[in-house]
Amino acid sequence: MFSCQIACRIPAEEAAVRETQTEPDIAARSEEIDFPFHDLFISHTDKRGVIISGNEVFRRVSGFDWSELVGAPHRLIRHDDMPCGVFQLFWDRLKAGKGVGCYVKNKTKDNRSYWVYAYVTPIADGYVSTRQRPSSDLFEKVREIYAGLRRREREENLTPEASRDALLETLAQAGFANYEDFMACSAVRETTGRIRALGRTLPYEIREAANFATVLRPFRQGIDELERLFTSIHDAPTNIRILAAQLEQNSGPIGIISNNHTTLSQEVVASLADFRRETEAIFDAVNNAVFNVCLARILTEMVEKFETETECAPGLDFASEANILAGAAEVASRQARDHLFRMARQSRRFANATADMKRKASALDVTRIMCKIENARNPDPTGGLGQILDNLEKVQGRIAQRLSAMAKASRTITSDADLFARGRQV
Ligand SMILES: Cc1cc2nc3c(=O)[nH]c(=O)nc-3n(C[C@H](O)[C@H](O)[C@H](O)COP(=O)(O)O)c2cc1C
Numbered sequence: 475m476f477s478c479q480i481a482c483r484i485p486a487e488e489a490a491v492r493e494t495q496t497e498p499d500i501a502a503r504s505e506e507i508d509f510p511f512h513d514l515f516i517s518h519t520d521k522r523g524v525i526i527s528g529n530e531v532f533r534r535v536s537g538f539d540w541s542e543l544v545g546a547p548h549r550l551i552r553h554d555d556m557p558c559g560v561f562q563l564f565w566d567r568l569k570a571g572k573g574v575g576c577y578v579k580n581k582t583k584d585n586r587s588y589w590v591y592a593y594v595t596p597i598a599d600g601y602v603s604t605r606q607r608p609s610s611d612l613f614e615k616v617r618e619i620y621a622g623l624r625r626r627e628r629e630e631n632l633t634p635e636a637s638r639d640a641l642l643e644t645l646a647q648a649g650f651a652n653y654e655d656f657m658a659c660s661a662v663r664e665t666t667g668r669i670r671a672l673g674r675t676l677p678y679e680i681r682e683a684a685n686f687a688t689v690l691r692p693f694r695q696g697i698d699e700l701e702r703l704f705t706s707i708h709d710a711p712t713n714i715r716i717l718a719a720q721l722e723q724n725s726g727p728i729g730i731i732s733n734n735h736t737t738l739s740q741e742v743v744a745s746l747a748d749f750r751r752e753t754e755a756i757f758d759a760v761n762n763a764v765f766n767v768c769l770a771r772i773l774t775e776m777v778e779k780f781e782t783e784t785e786c787a788p789g790l791d792f793a794s795e796a797n798i799l800a801g802a803a804e805v806a807s808r809q810a811r812d813h814l815f816r817m818a819r820q821s822r823r824f825a826n827a828t829a830d831m832k833r834k835a836s837a838l839d840v841t842r843i844m845c846k847i848e849n850a851r852n853p854d855p856t857g858g859l860g861q862i863l864d865n866l867e868k869v870q871g872r873i874a875q876r877l878s879a880m881a882k883a884s885r886t887i888t889s890d891a892d893l894f895a896r897g898r899q900v
Contacts (some may be wrong), residue, residue: 485838504560505586508607509535511671514776515590515605518597518798523548527795528541530785537583540787548603553581557623559637563653571596573806575657577608577616589613591664593769595802602802609671610663619644649693651757658761661768662687679810680771682894683764686817686859689883690760694727696876697753700831704742708867710750710862713737714845717859719857727848728859733843742834752820752827756887759817766810773803818891825884832877842866 492829515535517528525543534541535552543550556579567574573595581587590605591613622645627637642653651654662684669676676684714732723730777800786792854860 507535507582507586507588509588511607511668512538513604513607514779515771516776516780516799517603518600518795519547519548519603519734520600523601524825525550526789527790528779529783532605533785534814535582535588536580537586542583544787544789551580551582553579553587555579555587555620555624557620557627557637557641558634558714559623559627559632559639559641560620562634562638563641567653568594568596568601573765575661575765575769577613577620577660578605579620589617591660593772595769595806597772597798597802597805602773602799604776606664606668606772608664609667610660612660612663615648616660619648637866650696651754654761654765655757657762661765665768665771677771679767679894682890683767685761685890686887686894689766689886690757692701693753693883694757695881696880699749700873700876701746701750703873704739704746704871707866708739708743710866711739714859717856717862721852721859728845731841731848732842735838735845738834738838738841742831742838745831745834749787749827749831752824756817756820756824759813759820760887761819763810763813766806768812770803770806770810773799773806777803805812814891814894818888818894821884821887821891825881825888828877828881832874832881835877839874842870 509531513531513535515529517532518526520526524545524547528543533543536543538550560576560578564574564576573593575591575593577589578590578592579587589608591608592605594601594603619641621638623641625876626640634641644652645656650659655684662680666676666679666684669680711732712818714735715729718726718729718732777796780796781798783792786795842863843860846867849859851862
């Protein structure tokens with residue numbers, strides 16, 4: 475990234491050269507500018523996105539005067555590199571009364587550009603957007619994703635809705651189940667990145683939010699793999715029964731055991747859907763909790779900063795703008811707390827669902843071992859049964875590993891979530 479402090483002073487000689495230039499400097503036009511981590515932007519709009527107010531950082535970095543900003547649509551600073559699909563998703567969420575977190579490239583008055591990570595939330599008369607400097611590795615990835623999406627928008631003439639869907643698809647390929655999953659991950663990474671860059675200690679709620687997000691991440695592949703594994707052994711009992719019918723004239727022990735295996739297997743498959751639902755519910759609770767914890771933190775910091783601000787859009791009452799911000803911070807904190815309690819409740823259900831799944835998988839394994847004992851007693855001369863049982867052993871071993879990891883993580887979440895929700899140090 476091209477790095478330059480926006481507030482840097484231009485040396486006199488350079489300023490003189492610029493004075494003499496008649497054509498705009500192309501390099502300067504495409505230049506990306508940086509701003510310090512401690513700078514936080516704020517803008518307040520009406521329901522249509524028309525700017526009502528903002529802080530000094532917003533005015534300074536954008537390069538516009540208040541007279542140009544106030545009353546103008548926020549698209550005044552829209553950069554042409556931004557995919558329409560991002561704004562489609564952005565407005566879909568805002569119009570549904572939900573907050574949104576996203577990376578945005580903006581343009582300055584002199585046609586340079588700057589990136590922000592923006593948190594936008596609904597308030598009574600419109601929306602408030604708080605923005606920080608992004609720095610995580612995810613930001614780098616998102617720049618690539620946006621560039622690819624913008625190219626597709628141009629080449630394939632994508633509608634904003636189609637572009638939004640393409641964005642969600644790309645995020646899914648990158649491992650994010652939905653946009654909330656991406657928001658939680660990006661918010662926590664940008665928040666922790668900024669706090670570290672400022673040399674501050676991570677507050678415990680951010681540390682815990684980051685921890686929950688990390689502990690849960692492997693679960694997504696976990697549940698998909700469990701479904702794949704259980705599906706792959708679905709036909710095993712039928713095959714065992716067919717072999718048993720050839721081996722045992724009258725229904726013998728292997729046939730009986732394989733019947734048990736079938737019943738247990740059916741139970742497992744039936745409860746997989748429930749297990750997935752519980753997994754999705756804990757993800758949803760954690761993602762919302764994590765995003766709102768980060769949102770509450772940045773808004774609270776913004777409120778503190780606002781108290782020392784000396785500049786506000788002219789004609790506006792400074793105190794009422796500060797109150798609006800404080801109100802938004804309070805709502806975010808309340809929502810963060812509600813989601814944390816939901817997460818705590820959900821984590822207990824999730825721990826139970828994991829334990830239940832583990833019990834069923836163990837019972838399934840016991841029937842396999844019984845089959846193996848019977849096969850050792852009266853070996854199948856074709857070796858077919860032995861092969862089926864060996865494969866079952868491998869698959870069930872993997873299932874047991876997966877479930878143990880999930881059970882361990884769910885115990886961690888359950889024990890920490892309550893304390894976390896109550897705002898106590900874990
Ligand atoms: C509170 C708030 C903040 C916004 N901030 C930005 C911003 O920083 N940059 C931007 O391009 N659009 C921002 N928008 C979205 C714009 O209103 C607009 O949808 C976007 O620039 C795309 O314009 P278009 O849909 O006319 O192409 C913001 C909207 C709201 C409500």
